[in-house]
Amino acid sequence: MPVLSLPTYDITIGSLALAHRQWLLERRYAGIVVLTDENTHRHCWPLLAPWLEGMPVQQIVVPAGEAHKHLDTCRRIWDELLAAGAGRRWCMLNLGGGVIGDMGGFCASTYKRGMDFVQLPTTLLSQVDASVGGKLGIDYGGVKNSIGVFREPNAVWIDPAFLDSLSHRELRSGFAEILKHALIADAGQWATLKALPDLSAVRWGELIPGSVAIKKEVVLADFYETGPRKALNFGHTIGHAVESYRLDGAQPLLHGEAIAAGMVAEAWLSHRLAGLPEAELEEIATTLTGYFGHEPVPEEALPELLALMRQDKKNEADEINITFLGRIGEAIVNGRATEAEIAEAIRFYNQLG
């Protein structure tokens, strides 16, 4: 089983096994809390439960979905921890997608000033992205992830078996982050990914280790996101705004779907402002629209999208902070684009369809 060692914890990629049980037993936790949402409680908990047999386990089950990634759900989690008598020598296992990992990690990091926690990501998106990097938090005041902390988990256990209950669309959403990792750091992996014949035939367990390794390298170089880590933001400045905008509409996009559109638009900006060759821009646009189809942004939505981008944590002044590609496999952080340039980039994406 591939193991990626970070300075303070290990990421294992493979089936849950005796080694994971041993890890918990060796630490002699006074108690173990398993946090799930209603979906992962049904589909994923049965895969974890056998390995916890005989341990002092408490379960906390919260409603599923980003709409519940807020302070009221934290209160419920903290209340149940207090009611269970959980102390600092307990460990929380966060079994779920990005919402459970971000919110559960935040609750564990703040309960009695911090208890141990293990991330068990159950979606492809959280397996390749959210499980590494220590970004924890909740949505607050209408702003995504506006309250949170940076804190590393005590372990990350990625079991591809959790993916079996996911739809094609959810898997494809996670695949967008795999593509992004290749685009910012590994041209060879990009060449492999763009040539995949059929996503439904992909063995995800084989793609995950390389993708997580990229994320790990980038995060280790810059844990608190003062510089190089912003490479991971490629596609996300515009993509996040598209995601937020569509959230209120009749047909919301999954995170990866919005980021795919964002990557095309930001590749266009990279071509115009940072020297990405035109042939590579075309290759990126063709590949991404091939996998993800086309979701044009109505012209009248542009002001709202630009307003959303100005809210982003990473901005410093009037211009919007963007991560460019200098070429495929090479990111340039702290790029800047004007609002007019960003509008033009979205129009470029719009006319592809």
Add this chain to the structure above:
Amino acid sequence: MPVLSLPTYDITIGSLALAHRQWLLERRYAGIVVLTDENTHRHCWPLLAPWLEGMPVQQIVVPAGEAHKHLDTCRRIWDELLAAGAGRRWCMLNLGGGVIGDMGGFCASTYKRGMDFVQLPTTLLSQVDASVGGKLGIDYGGVKNSIGVFREPNAVWIDPAFLDSLSHRELRSGFAEILKHALIADAGQWATLKALPDLSAVRWGELIPGSVAIKKEVVLADFYETGPRKALNFGHTIGHAVESYRLDGAQPLLHGEAIAAGMVAEAWLSHRLAGLPEAELEEIATTLTGYFGHEPVPEEALPELLALMRQDKKNEADEINITFLGRIGEAIVNGRATEAEIAEAIRFYNQLG
């Protein structure tokens, strides 16, 4: 002006001056938020304001008192930060006592996953104790400091001029922590302190540096409180319970007053269980009751006090975790006492009066 350098920040002890203004200017913060309560806004803000002239300052004023150290006040602080458009490149100045420092530091540490903050403690208690050590948090679910994080500030500025508006009783409360620092780590300082002729004549600015230096040494040895840092807990297991118990009554005790009682009771346990010489126990009891008077605990309150102690974060099983003194100036952490022994210690204190 004495400066204590910690690995990631400095503590200055002395009047606010041009150096503090320079510190802020050099960091080119996009904005500065000053958090005060209603009292420190009135009494302390006028001492800070001149040094911030011309800087982009926003003020947040919250109600004073431990009763407001809870999540609703955090929401108000976070809301005002969002409304002000505060970002990661802002800095929060926490101008107040322990409540403002703990809660403001927690809000700053969790806002957009962490913005810079400076602690400007304005009570003697927070100047010698709460301003060093990175313990941040709020009361939640009826449990003191049950939600919080460990995070170091970017600077601590201790100005004894802030003490001018404090009552004798408040100053004496902070003096209890100065006595504790001496008892756990510096017999020479203890000898000086027990011989002070009159607290109202003390020049606090002269006592603070030595006391903060002890706290700093202990914290640096064990930031996350897995071992030696528990030395600082001397007097606090019983003292905290006394404080909580009296909080609901007609005559609440200040923190230091409760801790003074706790130190006498825990000195008795140290004599019985850890070899503290009887003469030193008597010296401690005489000195502390001399400064703080006597606040006996009703016999019928003992069950409630013991229940409160069982709730403490530091406990691991049925026995209660106590920090002992082996002798004056030397702490022994991770001591244990039974509930019967603790009840007896409180009875020892009760019969002193």
